[in-house]
Each structure stands twice: as structure tokens, then as C-alpha cells.
Amino acid sequence: MIEVRGLTKRYRSTLAVDDLTFEVRPGVVTGFLGPNGAGKSTTMRMVLDLDRPDAGEVRIDGRPYRDHARPMRTVGALLDAKWVHPNRSARRHLQWMAAATGLPATRADEVLELVGLTAVAGKRAGTFSLGMAQRLGIAGALLGDPPVLMFDEPVNGLDPEGIRWIRTLMQGLAAEGRTVFVSSHLLSEMALTATELVVIGRGRLISHGPTAAFVDGASGSSVLVRSPAITDLVPVVQAAGFGVTPDPSGGARVTGASTEQIGELAAAAGIVLHELTQVRGSLEEAFMQITGGDVEFTAGGPPPRPPVPGAPAPGPAGTHRSEVQR
Template identity: 65%
Template sequence: MIEAIGLTKRYGSTVAVNDLSFTVRPGRVTGFLGPNGAGKSTTMRMVLGLDRPTAGRVLIDGTPYNKIKNPLRSVGALLDAKWVHPNRSARTHLLWMARSNGIPVRRVDEVLDEVGLTKVARKRAGGFSLGMSQRLGIASALLGDPKVLLFDEPVNGLDPEGILWIRRFMQGLAAQGRTVLVSSHLLSEMALTAEDLVVIGRGELIAQCSTAEFIDRSAKAAVLVRAPEWQRFATLLRDKGFAVAEGAEGVLTVEGATGAEIGEVAAGNGVVLHELSPQRASLEEAFMQLTGDSVEYQTGSAEKGV
């Protein structure tokens, strides 16, 4: 488990993270989301002891990172896929890491096989594509068979097959009871991967909840309706106080009402319905609605809602 308690990080007069507290539970993939400049990378670096908090602390299974003996056995992380000496082979890089933390050599070949790099294990890492480098970074994180794992943008450079692989892989790690924290800008992928979310903006906590709860409470629910008498039905729905938008070919989008409520209005007024479909908002829509005020750099079109 990861516990952030009152984390604050200042760089001179700039506050990168401000009194941030959250918990990442084992057995679930937790997505770590926020606009650019929200403080995600700074927070992950503080979790790993790479940056010292100005205030607050982080505990990993109850212990600060700098107090953990042989930390690779407890915590694995992928923060920068290209953090490898370009002239070292993938296998040599992992051997160096294994020896530094007392990890058996056999584990090197196990993780190379796990991430699909066995055939290129003796090739120079400097010649790897970004996708291959990501896989090597994941192998490095897994090397000590840790219970806690942090991944920063792990799907960068991966093709669709690789993205599907990492999604299932992270979910498999969580199913083993591990703590998995994943930062990503690919919101459509996070919606499929993460069960829980920690969302921050301008260094402060915006939300911590399940992915489904975040979407449901952050975005407006709507119901799509098709009816032959759509104009009359639109008037009936507005008379009930529901917001109705009229689309092409008589399609109505109704907000502020459930499918059951709309069906009852139709039945009570003899309106034939050809379609009644609740529309669930996407994670991207919910994220944009909730974090819009926390975006560091906005274009004129973004500010106007274009």
C-alpha cells in the first residue's frame, strides 16, 4: 500500500504539490491522473525518495522508501524508459540492477521472458525503439518481484497489441495482490485499465474514488431518444423540467431524467418510442469537466469551450 500524507513540494516560490494526501490500495490498478503541470511526476518522485518533500511524507507498506533495505525487492518503478546506458545490453543492465540489490541472476532471464525481450536481450539498449525501451523499463520494475509498482506513462511507444498486453499485464499484477499505481495521459486506456483513480490538479487532490464513481459524478448523464412524434415528445419532456437537445433526424438527447422517467412520460401520453438508450459519459469527458480549471496552459479555443 502507498500512503501519501500531507505531501508538499516547493521549488522556491513555486508550489508543485500542495498538502496532497491519498492512498493506493493493493489488489487494484489505480490510475494517477491530472493535466500537464499537475504535479504527478513530482509526486511519484517523492514516493520513490528521489525528491524530498518540503512537508508531509509517503509510506510504502508503513515504511518510508529511504528506510527500505534492498528497495527493488519492495518497490518497482518505471519513470523514464530511456534511463539505460545506451551501450549496455538489456541483460547487462538488468544484471547490474540485480547485483546491486542481492537479486538472484536467474530472475533477470525470467523478467526478460515475461516482457517479451528474450530474443533481443544481448542487443544494445541504445538501439531499442521506445516500445522496446518501455518493456525493458517494465522488466526493471519487476526484477525484485516487488509488492508495490509505479508506472509513469507505460504505454508510450507501444503499438495496439503492446497496449493490450500492458493493460492485461498490470491487471494481472493487481490480481496477485500487488499495489499498482499508473500515471497516463491516455484516458481511454485508463478507463479500461484502472479500477480506482487519484486525480490531481495544480498539485492538489481533486478526487479519489473508483473509476465508475468518478465518471458518474463528474459528467452529466444523458438519455438518447428516438420517436416518430419527436417534436411533441420534446415539448412534453420540457414541460416536465427536463433539458432536451434536438439532433438530426428527430434524435433527442435528454439530460436530468432517467430512462425510466422518460418511458413513463411516453406511456402516459401515448408516445411511441423507437429507441431509449442511456448514454454513459466517457472518462475523458468527466476528466475535462472536473479538471478544466486546473489546466496550466490553455489556448483561446479551450477557454471558450471549443
């Protein structure tokens, strides 16, 4: 288990991490999310005692990282895939790491096979692609067979097969009862991989809990409705107090209503429906909704949405904030 309590770190005038508190439990994959500049990498470095916090503490299995006699056998981490001497072979690099922590040299070949690098074990690491370097970094994290694992952006540079492989790997490690903590900007992948989430923005905790609860609580759900008489249905639905937005399918998304409610409204108005589906929000939608005010850099808002058939005209420009600024 990783326990973070009141963690605070300032770099001159910049407060990188602000009184951050959370736990990462064993047995599940915990995703670590936040916009660029949110403090994720700084937090991970403080967990590993690479940066000293100004306040607060981190305990790994009950003790600070520095108090573990053989930390590689307790925590395996991938923070920088390119942290390898370019002229060392993959095998020599891992054998050097193994020797430093009292592991047998044969362990290097075991983890190389696990990550699919046996065929290039003798090649210089400096010739590796980013995807191969990621696999080598993961091999280094697994070298000591640790109960706690941390990965910072582990899918960078991986092809679809590699992304699927690491998803399966992390879920398998968690199923063995290990603590797996992973940061990523690939939200679609995190939705498939992580059971729990820690979400931060500007160094502060925004959310901590199950992935499903985060998505449902932030993005909510909607009802997709398609009808040959959609222009007649929209004002009926709006009159009942529900929000309506257009859908690329030619239908409409209704928020705040159930499929039963929309079906009953359509039936009462004598309107034929071709589709009525409850649609759950996505992790990306939930993330943007929750962290929109904590992004470090923002671009212009998205192009205006097409009008909903039958909906009133929008108000004057400037009356609504862009999606990025919410």
C-alpha cells in the first residue's frame, strides 16, 4: 500500500503539490490522472524519495521508501524510460541493476522474456525505439518482484498490441495482490485498466475513488433518442424540463431523464421512436468536466455545436464558457 499524507512541494513561487492526501490499495490498478502541470510526476518522485517534500509524508507498506533495506524488492518504478546508458545492452543494464540489489543475474533474462525483449537482449539500449525502451523500463520495475509498482506514462510509444499487453500485465499484477499505481494521459486506456482513480489539478486532490463512480458523478448519463419526427419530439421533451443536445446520428441526447420517461412522453404525443438508449458518460467527458478549471494551458474553445432541431436560438455570444474553460 502507498499512503500519502499532507504532501506539499514548492519550487520557488510555484506550489507544485498542495497538501495532497490519498491511499493506493493493493489488489487493484489505481490510475493517477491530472492535466499537464498538475503535479503527478512530482508526487511520484516524492513517493520514491527522489524529491523531498516541504511538508507531509509518504509511507510504502508502512515505512518511508528510504527506510526499506532493499527498496527494489519493495517498490518497482518506471518514471523515465530513457534512463538507461545507451551503450549498455538490455541484458547488461538489467544485470547491473540486479547486482546492485543482490539479485541473481539470471533474473535479467526472466524479466526480458516477460516483457518480450528476449530477441533484442544483446542490443544496445540506445538503439531502442521508445516502445522498446518502455518495455525495458517495465522489466527494470519488475526485476525485484516487488509488491508495489509505479508506472509514469507506461504506454507512451507502444503500438496497440503493446498497449493491450501492458493493460493485461498491470491487471494481472493487481490480481496477484500487488499495489499498482499508474499515471497516463491516455484516458480511454485508463477507463479500461484502472479500477480506482486519484485525480489531481494544480497539485490539489480533486477526486479519489472508484472509476465508475467518478465517471457517473462527473459526466452523468444521457438518453440517445432517434425518431423520424425528432423536430416534433424535441419541444415536447424540453417542455418537460429536460436538456437536449444534438447527436451526430441525427437524433438527440437528452439529459436528466430515463428511457422510460422519454418513451412515455413520445407515446403521449403520438411520436414514433426508432431508438431509445441509455448512454453512460465517458472517462474523458468526466475528466474534462472536473479538471477544466485546473488546466495549465488552454486553447480556444471548440467550434459551436449545431442547433438542436426545434430548440430556441442561443443567446448572445459570450454568455457561455467554452468546454475547455469549465
